Amino acid sequence: MxxxxxxxxxxxxxxxxxxxxxxxxxxxxxxxxxxxxxxxxxxxxxxxxxxxxxxxxxxxxxxxxxxxxxxxxxxxxxxxCAEANGYNTGLTGATYQNVCSGQGADKFVQAYQHGRDLYRLRQALASLDQQISDSQNTIEQLNEDSALYEEQLIHHASAPSERQKLLNAIKDNEQEAATLAESMVYSERERAVLAQDLADMEAYHRQLGYQ
Structure with missing residues (x-):
């Protein structure tokens, strides 16, 4: 062996x-x-x-x-086709190719689906976290750019056209940052719901003996 x-x-x-x-x-x-x-x-x-x-x-x-x-x-x-492996297979996001049969097949498929559900929920939460992080990074970059434009406006810009161009850029950045900030409020709420769903699902899976 x-x-x-x-x-x-x-x-x-x-x-x-x-x-x-x-x-x-x-x-x-x-x-x-x-x-x-x-x-x-x-x-x-x-x-x-x-x-x-x-x-x-x-x-x-x-x-x-x-x-x-x-x-x-x-x-x-x-x-x-062991039940425990079905759960672990679903948890990795791997595709099940319908190879199991006999008495253990139903248990495998059920465990696989449980693992798959948890995998998808974790992926959704990770994707939302990345979205929030990207938005935050963009806002920080917009603010940095605006600070640079303001410095140029105060110390370097002299021609009216140049000053207007900088003012427009600052205004555009402020509007984009505000839009992203508003979007992040909804994303954070959605994240809180997903995080609770994930905690509930993990607790349920522990009750089932998968974790």
Whole structure:
């Protein structure tokens, strides 16, 4: 069992390092298609993944052993389709490819959806935080620009046209900053609601035993 685990870890590392191709020449030539299927199954890939392996290995005149691959894939699904993994899979935002079946499938899908819901809520909150931060940074930049224009207006601008141009720029900055500040008030309110929703959802998931 330990040998299989070490093989899976090694294989997983090689797949990640192989770039666009799912398998390298060495992996194709020395392929243990059961282990490859086991690895793919534990990651939730569908059986169509074998097509990518076939394409990768065709360059080296290697044809996958589909029977061994399917056998490993089925065994890998036993690990992937665990309820706890369903929650963690949804929590990462990963796509579920409908590979689970049998008695555990419903529990997996339910757990996956719970994790997915929390993922989406966290993403929405993070996006709103970024929006608020961007608005604040823009307001600060507008104020800095206006301060610079005011300094130029006092110490450097002499021609009427130049002074009017600076005054217009300051006015535009003030209006834009005011609009952003007003928008931030609504964003902060929305953020407070989302933060409470997130806290409630996390508490509910703890009750369900997911966290």
């Amino acid at each position: 330990k040998l299989v685990t070490r093989s899976l870890i090694t294989l997983g590392s090689l797949v990640i390092l192989s770039g666009c191709s799912t398998l390298s020449e060495q992996e194709c030539v020395n392929a243990d298609w059961y282990l490859i299927g086991l690895e793919d199954g534990s990651r939730g890939y569908s059986v169509s993944r074998i097509g990518s392996h076939r394409e990768a290995c065709a360059k080296y005149s290697v044809v996958p052993n589909i029977e061994s691959y399917r056998s490993g894939l089925s065994e890998g699904y036993k690990t992937y």
